[in-house]
Amino acid sequence: MSESHDSSDEFTPQQYDDASAAYEEYQTCLSYIGEHGAIERDDIVVDIGTGTGNLALELAPKCELILGRDIDDEWLQYAQEKAAEQGVENISFDHGSFREPNVDEPVDVVVTSYAFHAVYHEGGEEELRAAIEGISSLNPRYLVVADRMIFGPRESHDGYDKLPTMGTVSNLLVDAGFRLVDVEPISASDGVLVATRTSR
Structure with missing residues (x-):
């Protein structure tokens, strides 16, 4: 399963784009x-x-x-074609994962959208910790996460037991040397976290 999209066996890239275009919280994030x-x-x-x-x-x-980094050839090719169609030239797509980002350049900001919850679903808190440590190895000034996570008590969100809580993600970020500077809940289970490195 790709880190960028859960249920990748159920969606083609085009179907994912169609679904995400109709997902208001995703677009808001x-x-x-x-x-x-x-x-x-x-x-x-x-x-x-x-x-x-x-x-x-x-x-x-x-x-x-x-x-742009991902582990799925089909989705990378699709993203590359979209960029070419839109005439975007300051963008490059290649293989890479949270654990092995495949980036040699100095990095200022790392972003990730709707991938953390898939990592958590597959491997729980320890797998998410490893993903954040992989990001930390790039030594970015900021890390920005848009994703599905529980904002508030878990028991109030039946059916979301496979999502991390915002508190879990926040604690793992702190453990990896980040400090939260912005938390923006978009819904009870979608939101954006912005974190900065405590030292670089």
Whole structure:
């Protein structure tokens, strides 16, 4: 399963794009990152779990270079074709994962959208910890996470037992040397976290 999209066996890239276009919370999260994601014009940004490239393409006009990383060939090719069709030139897609991002350049910001919950679903808290440690190895100034997670007590969200809580994600970020600077709940189970490194 790709880190960028759960249920990848059920969706083609085009079907995923069609579904995400109708998913209001997803679109709101991406827009929020574009407006409040601490990205500067001369930044190099890495989008891990890029999937169909939606977030990477959203952020490309706001930074110098964006590197999309995923583990699925079909989805990477689809994202590359979308970028070419839109005439976006400051973007590059290649293989990479949370544990092995495959990035040699110095990185300013790492973003990830709707991938953490799939990691948590597959391997629980320890797998999510390993993913965050992989991001930490890139030593970014900021990490921005848009994803499904529980905001509030877990017991109030029946059916979401396979999602991490915001508190779990926050604690793992702190353990990896990050400090939360922005928390934006979009719904009871969708939101954006912005974290900065405590030291670089």
